[in-house]
Amino acid sequence: MIRGLYCAASGMDVQQAKVESISNNLTNSATPGFKAENIQVQSFPEVLLIQQGGPKRQVGAMALDAPQEIGSAGMGVLVTGVPIDHAPGAVQETGKATDMVLKGPGFFAVNAPAAEDPGRVCYTRNGAFKVDQEGYLAVGGYRVLGEGGAIRVEDTGFNVAPDGTIEAGGAAVDKLRLVEFDDVNVLRKEAGGIFVDVEGTGGRQASLTTVGQGFLERSNVNVVDEMVGLVSVMRSYEANQRLIQAYDEQLSKTVNQVGSLR
Numbered sequence: 053m054i055r056g057l058y059c060a061a062s063g064m065d066v067q068q069a070k071v072e073s074i075s076n077n078l079t080n081s082a083t084p085g086f087k088a089e090n091i092q093v094q095s096f097p098e099v100l101l102i103q104q105g106g107p108k109r110q111v112g113a114m115a116l117d118a119p120q121e122i123g124s125a126g127m128g129v130l131v132t133g134v135p136i137d138h139a140p141g142a143v144q145e146t147g148k149a150t151d152m153v154l155k156g157p158g159f160f161a162v163n164a165p166a167a168e169d170p171g172r173v174c175y176t177r178n179g180a181f182k183v184d185q186e187g188y189l190a191v192g193g194y195r196v197l198g199e200g201g202a203i204r205v206e207d208t209g210f211n212v213a214p215d216g217t218i219e220a221g222g223a224a225v226d227k228l229r230l231v232e233f234d235d236v237n238v239l240r241k242e243a244g245g246i247f248v249d250v251e252g253t254g255g256r257q258a259s260l261t262t263v264g265q266g267f268l269e270r271s272n273v274n275v276v277d278e279m280v281g282l283v284s285v286m287r288s289y290e291a292n293q294r295l296i297q298a299y300d301e302q303l304s305k306t307v308n309q310v311g312s313l314r
Contacts, residue, residue, distance in 0.1 A: 062128030085177030086271035152179035158261030198226035230258035
């Protein structure tokens, strides 16, 4: 009975993690370049139940007291990972000079300072750039990087070529630093729609990616699917909750009624 409580509780933990994941996806469904996340689940390793001791078993003319296998028992489920869906989102035309879309598997490079690494480089597909107060291209508070460092354009009067070259006043200002990865699973998502290269591979210079100015990549979140999934998850959560209540009532009767002396 106690094992059943643990199984139901682990199920509730998993469903809670799914609720948080779906909520995050829905919250960012309108964020340009956002990539949906999923919860990966697996069961705990099954254990073998063996009867120890008890009455001897008669096998032919011999009486044996060897342990007897009863069978296997599951021990619940757990979250094993949160994979990211890197499928491209739909492209939306905006006409704004600071909006850019990536056509291909690449990422924009941005400077996302950390306490231990002020020059930390991260990556994003969000091309909804702004020009900050100092004239630098920025997205989500992070400055966009070019081949010469942070890109300074002064104002929105600039053009971007398909290879990422930025021109203003008839002269080349810089070139967007576009990065591609052989395995996007080395990237860990952080708040603000940025990705961190946890293995420090640094990626490679993009060769299959081009830039489109005046367009944005929308998130790849399917709102309808997420809402359907949320309803399913909530029902599973409630089912596990009712199961725990049933076990609690049975334990209460066992302690207070079955085990009482009269």
